[in-house]
Amino acid sequence: MTPEYGAATQLEKIDMLDFADVIALNKFDKRGALDALRDVKKQYQRNHQLWNAKAEDMPVFGTIASQFNDPGTNQLYKTVIDKIVEKTGADLKSTFEITHEMSEKIFVIPPNRTRYLSEISETNRQYDTWVHEQAGVSEKLFAINKTIESLSDAHADIKKVLLAEFDRIKLNLDPKNWKLLESWNEKVKTYREPVFKFKVRDKEIGIQTHSESLSHLQIPKISLPKYSSWGDILKWSLLENVPGEFPFAAGIYPFKREGKTLLACSLVKADLNEQIEDFTM
Numbered sequence: 001m002t003p004e005y006g007a008a009t010q011l012e013k014i015d016m017l018d019f020a021d022v023i024a025l026n027k028f029d030k031r032g033a034l035d036a037l038r039d040v041k042k043q044y045q046r047n048h049q050l051w052n053a054k055a056e057d058m059p060v061f062g063t064i065a066s067q068f069n070d071p072g073t074n075q076l077y078k079t080v081i082d083k084i085v086e087k088t089g090a091d092l093k094s095t096f097e098i099t100h101e102m103s104e105k106i107f108v109i110p111p112n113r114t115r116y117l118s119e120i121s122e123t124n125r126q127y128d129t130w131v132h133e134q135a136g137v138s139e140k141l142f143a144i145n146k147t148i149e150s151l152s153d154a155h156a157d158i159k160k161v162l163l164a165e166f167d168r169i170k171l172n173l174d175p176k177n178w179k180l181l182e183s184w185n186e187k188v189k190t191y192r193e194p195v196f197k198f199k200v201r202d203k204e205i206g207i208q209t210h211s212e213s214l215s216h217l218q219i220p221k222i223s224l225p226k227y228s229s230w231g232d233i234l235k236w237s238l239l240e241n242v243p244g245e246f247p248f249a250a251g252i253y254p255f256k257r258e259g260k261t262l263l264a265c266s267l268v269k270a271d272l273n274e275q276i277e278d279f280t281m
Helices: 008-013 033-047 071-088 116-150 153-170 175-182 184-192 230-239 258-280
Strands: 023-025 060-062 195-200 203-208 210-212 218-220
Touching: 008 033, 023 033, 023 071, 033 060, 060 071, 116 153, 116 175, 116 230, 175 184, 175 230
Parallel strands: 023 060
Antiparallel strands: 195 203, 210 218
């Protein structure tokens, strides 16, 4: 049987408790299994009129059959063998040693982490909220900066006030995000260069950043958005970004490596030429 038989009064209706010599309470990892084990032992004691015996000594075992080397299943096995010997007189010699350890589920995911998928989605939502807040702060800084740039030297007092406000609002911006904004123009320039260089295992690799079309137009392999607003730039950098940078999830390198592909094609071509030569000979 399993722990999911209902209320303890339902045990009065289960006839097998009157006739069974040994009872396995399987799926012992279910909620309420310990209470069920206690109730079934007491019911077994009443049904078999074992008033002088202790309820905890009743042959009722909590088992988790799906678990390898489960203590409860081992105890059940030993008891069944002993019952067979007792009833049939069969010579079933066994050196099987039994412990009094109770079954306990071995969890792949700990019970306190059963909500880990929900935690992941909550973390993602919190991150999105944080990004939009940081983008809002960046947008305010961008507006103040543009206002300062539009003022002439005659408005020195207003500039001073605006600069103080700029510094105050900037305190709400993560320093890493400010660094992203500062390096944006350099990043755009890097992807416009003919060759993009990056290192893999201390080896510098150069990749052509543009492909030439049939009409001899230079088409960029990666085209960065033409944003000017700091809020838009920061939001794009934190939610999308270029390949090889967080949170871009489709690759770990800025560009696909061309060297391996060209090398593979060269090897295939050489192999085909060799086969053709062998065939013609």
